[in-house]
Amino acid sequence: MTALLTLDYVAEKMKEYGTAEQVRSNRIRIRTTPERVSNAIQKALESLGCDRLITISTADNGTTFELFYHLIGPHRTVVSIAIEIPRDQPEVISMSGILSPAGIYERQIHDLFGIMFRGHPGLKKIILNEDWPADEFPLRKDWKKNPDTYYGGIKVERT
């Protein structure tokens, strides 16, 4: 199974989870909802021949967070499963049970965007330093460095 997946094939297999679109020649995106994302990924693993996760990418759209789960298999087609979650209640179910490498990406996203992953076994800091303030998320669009806040490292005494 080394030929690229076609849009029709993917759309047929994934029709109960949402619409599929061809983003690039080797990339197909499926838009689904946060409630069905777990089943959609399970389905992609079982019936689309995907066997691993490349990464989870996140975007801040101002009103929502977009999460893309990029899956790939021996067919060399990237199947991206996209969801949108509201910005004022950033919560989504953790994929670490189905795809164990997802756990480490979810810790990163939790650090930098402040998205909660329900059911994650250890949602600790991974990228930011340990003494980083708990309610600041540096990759959110509205975040600004506050000169009065201590972000960790060494305290600077400027005269």
Add this chain to the structure above:
Amino acid sequence: MAALPESISQRLVNWARIKSPWITLFNSGACNACDIEVIACLMPRFDIERFGILAKGSPRHADILIVTGHVTLKQASRLRRVWEQISEPKYVIAMGACGASAGAFHGLYHIMERVEDVIPVDVYTAGCPPRPDEIINAVVTCLNLLKEDQVHGGKEWRQNKSDEMMKPIERKVEM
């Protein structure tokens, strides 16, 4: 380092220090371009070992600490600890644009921005990355500072001088 009357052994030590400064390299989150330029110094084209400048792995053996990169928040305490392990007299070279003001990384969320915020810096080198001959020039500038400090009996005189004049250390780099 107080101004002791110079014994023969102290004069011998001072002479040896200037003839063979040992440097150690600390990467505080740099993009590795500066590190490659330091490695290029050690390679046959520039070959700083013929001047007696040796790159050492341990800060406890070194006289001069070369810091590359903007200092990330995680590396700040480690840089401080490495600096504390160097025995006196010790000199610090902040390498490249990053060491002075974080360069291309200025304003990011995870950095201290200046080496000077963590440890006192004696010499800055300009460039992104600085060329190997500029690194050699910075080490030679450090040695000139060392000679002057031996005459004045410590580093304090430079602090007094910088109160009078604007940034005498930066002017020294351009000599």
